[in-house]
Amino acid sequence: MSKRAALYARYSSDLQTDRSIEDQLNLCRSFAEKQGHQIVAEFHDHAKSGASIMGRDALLGMMDAARDGAFDVLIVEALDRISRDQEDLAGIFKRLTHEGVEICAVHDGRADIIQIGIRGLVGALFLQDLAHKVRRGLAGVVRDGRSAGGKAYGYKPVLGMPGELEIVEAEAEVVRRIFEEYAAGAPPRDIAGRLNRDGIEAPRGTEWQASTINGNMKRFNGILQNPIYDGRIVWNRVSMVKDPDTGRRISRPNPESAWQEVPAPHLRIVPAELFQAVADAKSRYRPFSKTMKRNPKRLLSGLLRCGACGGGMSIHGKMGNVTRIKCTKATEARTCENKRPYVIEDIEAGVVSGLKQHFGDPRSIEYFVTVYNAEQQRLSAGDGAEREKAAQRLAAVNKSFQRAADLAIDGVLSSEEAKVRLDELRAERAVIETKLATMPEPPNVVQLRPAVVNRYLGMVKALAMDLQDSGELSDDVKATVRELISKVTVYPTSSGQPPMIEVEGFLSKVLDDAPEQKLKIRGGVMVAGSGFEPPTPGL
Known part of the structure; x- marks a missing residue:
């Protein structure tokens, strides 16, 4: 019985040529013809190692097509073209079998679980043996007084x-x-x-x-x-x-x-x-x-960034109880013009004050969630209907494609008629898939995590009290607040003016189904000794 067949080919080294791909595909086409299969798709990865499936777009595309029911049998020259890794080869076989797709190797016939196990072991041993031989060859190069590594400066x-x-x-x-x-x-x-x-x-x-x-x-x-x-x-x-x-x-x-x-x-x-x-x-x-190795010494260690160049900031000097920081690129690479030092104690106090002011009350967080959800719904209102319409059309195109392919297989459509129709549907499908890929995903409605919010509020309160009472922070308090802060950017201002501070924090710590992007908290202008000036009301 004729089956819909997909072909897959791969070569591993950029020292080889695309001729290897064409030779493999020709061999697979001949095999498919002898078996009476109808070739419906071809996939090929160029200069990609079989040691991993990472970066092999054609292989992943083939797996997607299998999940869509695009073919019934996968034909390869040999199983090591799919993968030389035991885990990957077994996983691909398991998933294709689940989708009702069989694997046929030109030299080994229809693959079964025993063959997959043996070929996976042979492939893994081949990679290990190859690594040993390469290292042996490089050792010989070094013994000859030649370089076996990359080109050094000079x-x-x-x-x-x-x-x-x-x-x-x-x-x-x-x-x-x-x-x-x-x-x-x-x-x-x-x-x-x-x-x-x-x-x-x-x-x-x-x-x-x-x-x-x-x-x-x-x-x-x-x-x-x-x-x-x-x-x-x-x-x-x-x-x-x-x-x-x-x-x-x-x-x-x-x-x-x-x-x-x-x-x-x-x-x-x-x-x-x-x-x-x-x-x-x-x-x-x-x-x-x-x-x-110790825990971070300060609340913002490793989190500070220069607003002028994006580089990190590091300790530049200490006098008494005052510690100053400066842009690392300005001091090391001398490529940043922001050579101004900042008092880290003032920045820490400003950040804590800003966190407490913005999110020191559960009503503030509830208000943010409400506003965020409403804005996301507003921005995506028109996109939702458009996305649904495109998805419905894509489903219809896929059905038409399958119907045309079946008619061609049954002989109702000639090969020329089928080719024209299938090419039209492929082109339309590509346009729709591209459109869907560029359209924003529908927004998730985020929900508060009450227990985590309460823990967060208690942590902010304890943080503020620690700074106010002793100026010292416990390791537990520092670790907790660092879970929520991802970056603190210090923006330079005109001479004599305090810097602008911007804090970025992870929403996912206090919200369910939170978006991956980070929440920016505009703190306003920091004033020495008093933290942040009051920002614009709201969030």
Whole structure:
């Protein structure tokens, strides 16, 4: 009996060509023809690894089409084209089987649960074996005195000689300058600022940061810690693994015993004495161990942002009981014009006062919910009917498409007539789906969570009392308020005027079915000693 068939093809490396896709599809078309199947869809992913389904739009589109009942059988060259991951392959098989879709591999025939298990295991072993072989090959490259990693700042690859690097003298001068200034006592933030001021392009083409120069002491990266400038190639300092939930590659530091090092005197940029002097200076600093990490010291630690550039803000000095903060980009990269310091104690008091003033009473929160729901309904009033109309038309088009396909299969419509009709319906369906994708979703009616609201109100009251009585906040109070605050932006104002403060908080903490976007609380102008001036009435 003839079945509606979908074809899927994939190749994994960008070193391959689209010819691989066409060869796979031709093989699948021939198989479908021999089986008497009617091909109704083709899906293909180019240069996508089979180790994960993340980023494989065609595969996900095929699964969507299966859920819509668009085909009865999926034809692939081999099961590893679908996935080489045991979990993913089993999951896809389970879902397609649930939708009544069978999988047929050209070389293995109809897939069953035993074949899926075996092929999934073979695919996983293949990936593991491939990883071992790649690492073995890279180790050999390093033993030959060639680079097995990415291009470091100060070097460029030699054309036609894989792994060979040569020094870029203009960049090498910048590297030596960084080492000399650091050895002379200049902190990385000052060095970065001067490089930006002089218009020297950073390694990533944006701007120099202190972290670019200083690096991470656990990972031994950054300009000052790169051993290649000392004429040494060190490999295997980190391992790259894929996050099973996101499919993204992440790096993890390897123990020093696993590192592989070879001399490369022809790549030396920094004199040995200078490199050692910098290494000795940096050895006096060690990263904190996990047991030494503490809770945020202040209420707004890590939440403050500069209103001029969007960068973070950090401690810039302390005198007595007064602590001042400043834009990090202004002090480190020297790329922000907002060099003004702010008193963190005044900002904290202003934020607490603003929270208490806006949401210190349950009636305020109820009023916000009422206004928010009414405004959302008003804005989407016209969209709702339009969206419903488009959805109904899409359903009708899908039915017509199925009916035309069935008539073609039964021979009522000729292949030419069916092609014209199906192409028309495909085009109309694409237009409607695009329209629906760009239309806003109907608004959710948010509801209060009374118990959480009461907890929140008590927390705001305790926060205000702690500040008023002692100026010190307990860790519990700080942790609770930080659950609700996502960002505090400090906007510069004219000289002599206090800054504007804007607080963003998460609605989902106090509301049921809350929207994902954040609520902005305009606090007004902060006045030292009195918090926020009264804002416009209402929310």
